[in-house]
Every structure is written in structure tokens, then in C-alpha cells.
Amino acid sequence: MGMLSRSPWVIHYDGSSCNGCDIEVLAALMPRFDVERFGVVNTGNPKHADIFLLTGSINEQNKPVVLNIYNQMPEPKVVLAVGICATSGGIFRECYNVLGGADKVLPVDVYVPGCSVRPEAIIDAVVKGVGILEEKRAALRNNLKSAVSQA
Amino acid sequence: MSERTIIPFGPQHPVLPEPIHLDLVVEDEKVIEAIPSIGFIHRGLERLVEKKDYVDYVYVAERICGICSFIHGLTYCMAIEELMKVQVPDRAQYLRLIWSELSRIHSHLLWLGLTADSFGFESMFMQSWRLREYILDIIEETTGGRVIFGSAKIGGVRRDIPLAKMDEIMKKMRVYRKDVAALCEQFMKDQTVKHRMRGVGLLSREDAISLGAVGPMLRGSGVAQDIRMTGYSGYDRIGFTPITETAGDCYARCMVRVREMDASFQMIERCVEQMTDGPIEVKVTGNPNGEFFMRSEQPRGEAIYYAKANGTKFLSRLRVRTPTFANIPPLLTALAGCQLADVPVIVLTIDPCISCAER
Ligand code: SF4
Numbered sequence: 002m003g004m005l006s007r008s009p010w011v012i013h014y015d016g017s018s019c020n021g022c023d024i025e026v027l028a029a030l031m032p033r034f035d036v037e038r039f040g041v042v043n044t045g046n047p048k049h050a051d052i053f054l055l056t057g058s059i060n061e062q063n064k065p066v067v068l069n070i071y072n073q074m075p076e077p078k079v080v081l082a083v084g085i086c087a088t089s090g091g092i093f094r095e096c097y098n099v100l101g102g103a104d105k106v107l108p109v110d111v112y113v114p115g116c117s118v119r120p121e122a123i124i125d126a127v128v129k130g131v132g133i134l135e136e137k138r139a140a141l142r143n144n145l146k147s148a149v150s151q152a
Numbered sequence: 153m154s155e156r157t158i159i160p161f162g163p164q165h166p167v168l169p170e171p172i173h174l175d176l177v178v179e180d181e182k183v184i185e186a187i188p189s190i191g192f193i194h195r196g197l198e199r200l201v202e203k204k205d206y207v208d209y210v211y212v213a214e215r216i217c218g219i220c221s222f223i224h225g226l227t228y229c230m231a232i233e234e235l236m237k238v239q240v241p242d243r244a245q246y247l248r249l250i251w252s253e254l255s256r257i258h259s260h261l262l263w264l265g266l267t268a269d270s271f272g273f274e275s276m277f278m279q280s281w282r283l284r285e286y287i288l289d290i291i292e293e294t295t296g297g298r299v300i301f302g303s304a305k306i307g308g309v310r311r312d313i314p315l316a317k318m319d320e321i322m323k324k325m326r327v328y329r330k331d332v333a334a335l336c337e338q339f340m341k342d343q344t345v346k347h348r349m350r351g352v353g354l355l356s357r358e359d360a361i362s363l364g365a366v367g368p369m370l371r372g373s374g375v376a377q378d379i380r381m382t383g384y385s386g387y388d389r390i391g392f393t394p395i396t397e398t399a400g401d402c403y404a405r406c407m408v409r410v411r412e413m414d415a416s417f418q419m420i421e422r423c424v425e426q427m428t429d430g431p432i433e434v435k436v437t438g439n440p441n442g443e444f445f446m447r448s449e450q451p452r453g454e455a456i457y458y459a460k461a462n463g464t465k466f467l468s469r470l471r472v473r474t475p476t477f478a479n480i481p482p483l484l485t486a487l488a489g490c491q492l493a494d495v496p497v498i499v500l501t502i503d504p505c506i507s508c509a510e511r
Pocket of ligand 1: 020086087091092116117215218300
């Protein structure tokens with residue numbers, strides 16, 4: 002599996018963003034930035050994904066959807082909160098229907114600020130995410146080993 | 153009679169960058185009915201007027217939607233300016249027009265890509281988003297932002313475009329215009345595209361009017377209505393004529409947008425010719441009072457801002473009606489009776505912008 006470790010598959014979900022960050026996420030896939038050349042693939046299926054890219058903040062209606070996607074992803078997994086909305090609620094923080102950033106419901110690994118985020122920042126975050134993914138994978142492996150040796 | 157099944161479409165779906173949920177009632181492959189449920193992106197930002205004063209709220213208005221951000225901010229500004237009887241200088245109006253039309257071009261290119269992608273035309277998706285980047289470059293050079301411009305303000309605009317820069321931009325724009333036209337021609341002449349879009353998702357002229365369709369959805373069904381005809385922000389001076397098609401199917405709606413892009417390039421050109429030097433803003437003092445309806449034409453159709461002020465720094469009520477919200481009933485009519493595989497194509501020809509619709 003070593004050769005796949007640098008090619009994370011990403012799933013993107015729009016919480017309650019204004020769209021600005023979503024189109025920048027898509028723009029990162031386009032010829033100018035083209036993250037696919039590094040092997041980063043945007044998938045629509047949470048069961049194939051390593052990295053969860055969440056834009057926009059959390060509200061009551063999308064909370065179950067976000068959790069549902071997160072729970073379907075196989076371990077190890079990494080969550081990126083993209084845009085200031087996803088990190089803290091941003092400009093909409095005082096709105097009555099906004100609970101706050103992504104960390105209200107998910108364990109966030111990387112916070113990506115910016116309103117809207119620039120595609121370069123998203124790529125940077127994915128690279129960071131790959132590093133964290135690696136650590137988590139190693140930890141998982143160690144746990145498994147120690148469990149086996151105890152048995 | 154065959155059995156009925158309900159297929160959920162969304163909220164997380166590969167062709168949708170944004171969440172909307174449709175329950176599709178199907179009989180074999182045929183969609184009998186589509187039942188929408190929305191509210192995934194509702195933030196309740198209209199009530200923020202109670203917490204942010206009328207000058208700061210421009211930034212919130214811009215973030216109603218990241219695609220037509222500038223026009224949202226602009227419409228809000230225009231509403232407040234009408235309330236406060238502020239006369240915006242000519243140069244500012246022209247600059248606003250240029251940025252509005254640049255947003256329209258980038259929004260339509262974005263839509264073209266997503267639509268092509270919805271039936272698997274990946275290379276078109278890539279090509280149109282490649283061209284879109286060039287338009288974004290111009291926007292970034294002139295305003296400093298790619299998505300959220302932050303250049304509209306009450307009483308004018310925040311930044312000027314110097315003359316030398318304008319020439320440089322126009323030189324580039326002429327090249328991009330040809331590129332975009334070539335790309336669109338390829339798309340519209342493609343046999344597969346015609347096959348997937350002609351006669352699909354029909355919306356008759358009568359339905360379009362009675363269901364309150366707006367924007368290209370309305371003009372694709374042969375109704376010549378465009379808020380730019382009212383001549384806000386200098387549109388009266390550059391001579392605007394609305395673009396219509398009569399077929400009322402997906403293909404017609406695409407054609408309207410494709411032709412609109414070319415018209416936008418033309419309008420920018422005319423605008424630059426007519427522009428004269430001058431101030432770009434007037435000083436605004438005092439607080440707004442009274443109520444006003446402001447309408448504007450966004451890439452997706454007509455947006456309405458209703459603002460009610462009470463003489464303090466904070467507005468007492470703001471209400472926004474956005475084009476996608478108005479286009480949902482016509483969409484449901486267009487969906488009824490289509491094939492299941494056509495659902496993404498039809499949904500994308502209204503150019504849905506869910507964060508607008510739910511705010
Ligand atoms: S961070 Fe800014 S651009 Fe991104 S979704 Fe939030 S408001 Fe929109």
C-alpha cells in the first residue's frame with residue numbers, strides 16, 4: 002500500500018458555505034492548479050475517501066449529513082476545515098442558524114483560513130493532510146501489532 | 153402499471169457541488185414527480201442586519217453567494233443609495249458595470265463546465281474552467297480578490313482601474329472573447345450535446361410566466377425580460393437588448409447563456425470606450441430611512457432586495473429573493489416526465505446556486 006500513500010482521495014462536502022470556497026475547491030482540480038497530477042482524486046463516494054474536505058459551517062440540518070459522511074469513511078481519515086466559515090463560522094458566526102465551525106461535530110486536523118481560501122492554500126492543506134494521514138496509519142498499525150502480540 | 157420507486161438525489165451527490173435534496177418518484181426510468189427539500193445551507197443572514205450596521209453589511213451581502221458575489225453587494229448598495237438619495241458618480245457606475253459583466257462571464261463559464269460534466273463531457277469541463285481562470289485573473293488584478301471582490305461600497309466603488317491597466321485588460325479580453333466563442337461553438341455544435349439537450353426538460357412560455365421563472369430559464373422560453381432593461385448602473389447608456397430563445401428546452405437555455413457571454417464582452421468593450429475620468433465615490437453621511445425595493449439581473453436571473461430602514465445605523469428589515477429560489481418551481485415542472493438519466497442535466501440548466509436560494 003506504500004505507493005498509494007501519496008495519492009489521497011478526497012471527498013468534498015459543502016456545509017453551509019457561500020459557495021466561494023466550493024468553487025475554489027473545484028478550481029484546484031482545474032488545469033491551472035490540477036491537483037490530480039499529484040494523484041489527488043476528488044471522489045463522490047465517502048467509502049473511497051481518505052480526506053474529508055468540509056467547507057462552510059455547521060447547522061442543525063446538515064449535522065447528520067456531515068456525520069454520516071464522516072462515519073462512512075474508512076480509517077485512517079483526516080478532516081480539513083476549509084475557509085473561515087468552516088474553521089469558526091466566520092462572518093456568519095452570529096447568524097441564528099449557524100452552530101459554528103466544523104470542529105463542533107468533527108475532529109478537525111487542519112484548519113485552512115481565508116475568505117475565500119485560495120486554491121494554493123487548499124493544496125497546501127491537502128499536503129499537510131497527507132502527512133497526518135501517514136502518522137495515523139502508523140499509529141493504527143502499531144495498535145494492531147500490540148493487540149496481536151498480546152493475544 | 154409498473155411499480156413506483158423513490159430515488160433520493162443528494163444532498164451529497166457527485167454532480168452537485170452544493171447540497172440540495174430531491175426525492176425522485178420514478179416509474180421504471182421515468183421521473184413522475186420531484187419533491188425538493190431544502191435548508192441545508194440556510195444561515196439566516198438577513199437577520200444579521202440587526203447586528204451589523206448598514207455599511208458593514210455590504211460584506212455580508214457579498215457573501216450570500218460566492219459566484220455572483222459582486223452583484224449581490226452591488227444590489228444592496230444600490231438599495232441603500234436610493235434610500236439615502238445618493239447620486240453615484242458616472243465612473244463608478246461604469247466600473248460597477250464592468251465588474252458585473254465580468255462576474256457574468258465567469259459565472260457562465262463555470263456553469264458551462266458543470267453542465268458539460270453532468271453528462272460526462274470532462275474535457276469541456278476542463279477547458280471552460282481553464283478560460284474562467286483568465287477572467288478571474290483580470291478580476292484579481294483589478295479588485296484584489298478572486299471570488300469575493302469587496303469593491304462595491306455605498307456611494308461608489310472602492311478601487312479605480314487606471315487607464316494603462318484598462319488598455320492592457322481590453323487587449324486580453326479581445327483574445328479571450330475569441331477563445332470563449334470558439335469553445336462555445338464546439339459545445340453547441342456537438343452532436344452528442346444536441347442529442348442530450350434538444351427537447352429535454354421542456355418549459356413552455358405560459359408555464360415559465362405563470363411559475364415565475366427568471367433569468368435564462370425565462371428567456372430560454374421566449375420571454376424577453378431582463379432587469380438590465382431597466383437601465384440601472386449605466387446599462388441604459390450602453391444600449392442593452394435582452395437575449396431570447398424560443399424552444400424552452402435545455403438546449404435553448406444553454407444557447408441563451410452562451411450568447412449572453414458574448415454580449416457581456418461587447419458591453420465591457422462599449423463601457424470602456426464611453427468611460428471618462430472622474431471621481432469614483434461620494435461621501436455618504438447620515439443614516440438611511442424609509443423602505444425600498446431594488447432589482448438587479450444576476451447571471452442566474454432577477455434578484456430582489458427589499459430594505460427597510462428606521463433612521464438608525466441598523467436596518468430594521470432586509471429581505472432578499474434570489475433567482476434560484478424563483479427557478480425551483482419551474483425546475484420541478486421541467487423534471488416531471490423526464491428520464492432518470494436526464495435529471496442532472498436538467499437541474500444544471502437552471503444553473504442552481506443553492507447558497508443563494510437558502511441564504
Ligand atoms: S469562508 Fe468566505 S468565501 Fe468561504 S464559504 Fe465562508 S463566506 Fe464564503
